[in-house]
Amino acid sequence: MTIVLASGNRGKKAEIVKLFPSHTVLLPDERGIQFEHEETGETFLDNAMGKAQHLHALTGTPVIADDSGLCVRALGGAPGVFSARYGSEDNGQVLTDDDRNGYLLKNMKDVSDRRAFFVCSMVFLINENRFFIAQETVHGEITLSPQGDMGFGYDPLFFIPDLGKTAAQLEPDEKNEISHRGKAAAALAGLIARALP
Amino acid sequence: MTIVLASGNRGKKAEIVKLFPSHTVLLPDERGIQFEHEETGETFLDNAMGKAQHLHALTGTPVIADDSGLCVRALGGAPGVFSARYGSEDNGQVLTDDDRNGYLLKNMKDVSDRRAFFVCSMVFLINENRFFIAQETVHGEITLSPQGDMGFGYDPLFFIPDLGKTAAQLEPDEKNEISHRGKAAAALAGLIARALP
Numbered sequence: 164m165t166i167v168l169a170s171g172n173r174g175k176k177a178e179i180v181k182l183f184p185s186h187t188v189l190l191p192d193e194r195g196i197q198f199e200h201e202e203t204g205e206t207f208l209d210n211a212m213g214k215a216q217h218l219h220a221l222t223g224t225p226v227i228a229d230d231s232g233l234c235v236r237a238l239g240g241a242p243g244v245f246s247a248r249y250g251s252e253d254n255g256q257v258l259t260d261d262d263r264n265g266y267l268l269k270n271m272k273d274v275s276d277r278r279a280f281f282v283c284s285m286v287f288l289i290n291e292n293r294f295f296i297a298q299e300t301v302h303g304e305i306t307l308s309p310q311g312d313m314g315f316g317y318d319p320l321f322f323i324p325d326l327g328k329t330a331a332q333l334e335p336d337e338k339n340e341i342s343h344r345g346k347a348a349a350a351l352a353g354l355i356a357r358a359l360p
Numbered sequence: 361m362t363i364v365l366a367s368g369n370r371g372k373k374a375e376i377v378k379l380f381p382s383h384t385v386l387l388p389d390e391r392g393i394q395f396e397h398e399e400t401g402e403t404f405l406d407n408a409m410g411k412a413q414h415l416h417a418l419t420g421t422p423v424i425a426d427d428s429g430l431c432v433r434a435l436g437g438a439p440g441v442f443s444a445r446y447g448s449e450d451n452g453q454v455l456t457d458d459d460r461n462g463y464l465l466k467n468m469k470d471v472s473d474r475r476a477f478f479v480c481s482m483v484f485l486i487n488e489n490r491f492f493i494a495q496e497t498v499h500g501e502i503t504l505s506p507q508g509d510m511g512f513g514y515d516p517l518f519f520i521p522d523l524g525k526t527a528a529q530l531e532p533d534e535k536n537e538i539s540h541r542g543k544a545a546a547a548l549a550g551l552i553a554r555a556l557p
Contacts, residue, residue: 208409212405234489280489282489292431292477292479292495292497293495293496293497294493294494294495295492295493295494295495295547296491296492296493296494297491297492297493297551298489298490298491298492299490300489300490350492350551350554350555353550353551353554354494354547354550354551357547357550358547
């Protein structure tokens with residue numbers, strides 16, 4: 164069964180493709196589709212669902228879409244659904260991962276409550292009326308400086324006390340096991356096996 | 361683990377309680393909670409999620425909530441999210457199941473395309489950031505008159521060609537196996553076992 168994956172983020176793609184080994188997972192451009200979707204929802208769920216419906220309308224196939232982000236308690240849940248655009252210029256230019264991480268650290272200067280969590284809302288949509296969704300979290304703390312060079316995005320700033328490492332210090336398999344995205348994908352993988360044997 | 365179930369419909373309650381035998385499923389009033397929730401969403405998913413979040417805010421426990429309805433193709437998807445209120449008087453008085461079924465049959469007089477499907481969007485919410493959702497369907501045809509006296513709601517009008525029976529002619533176990541609600545609950549049951557071992 165071919166499943167098309169709604170993603171424009173290379174890091175996410177690599178993680179997700181790995182988690183669904185029993186199906187052919189294609190990216191939109193591998194189906195000859197130019198897929199751009201503006202994430203305008205108020206929640207991770209809204210964004211993931213919007214993306215899934217949009218991509219399904221283009222492909223007619225089952226699709227997987229996700230929206231993820233980092234929520235920092237002391238910042239009232241920011242950057243949240245704006246994680247990818249956090250600190251972007253008014254002209255819409257998006258920061259690099261490094262610059263965005265610097266921006267977050269600056270906003271957390273002198274903040275002692277470093278608690279944060281990653282959220283991933285992932286949708287597996289077979290058709291517009293039939294779908295499955297898993298939203299998972301992983302809890303941690305924002306470091307005082309970047310540590311580790313694996314992963315992507317905020318990973319170097321996200322320390323997981325249980326493992327004594329940042330997300331950017333985890334091997335891909337180790338990260339998939341405990342991450343918000345890995346857990347959401349694992350939940351859906353069981354359902355996909357059931358729904359599309 | 362105690363899970364509180366958001367439902368005001370006795371028929372739904374009986375079906376769902378049966379599907380989660382390994383957990384204590386309580387109804388709001390068994391927790392001493394008066395639960396009323398107005399379904400104002402545009403989709404089954406919105407309604408189920410709104411109910412789940414509302415009930416969780418009251419109980420602090422994991423909750424299950426669902427929203428279901430009948431979509432008739434020739435009626436442009438009606439009654440859809442208005443299934444429970446279909447044909448209600450302007451004064452807000454809700455029809456009995458029998459009167460509602462009569463109303464639907466009247467609206468389908470002389471309609472030859474009888475295709476319809478039931479939808480169930482079911483949410484299992486552990487906390488506001490962590491949840492699982494299954495939305496399932498079952499396809500059938502609207503009969504010319506009610507048949508069968510089991511089930512509830514539109515069941516006597518919903519003929520399932522594969523089984524040669526209406527949903528109201530199915531034994532509870534048989535119905536759970538093929539119904540929109542049974543399939544959504546079965547999908548979530550696996551995730552619940554995983555998430556709350």
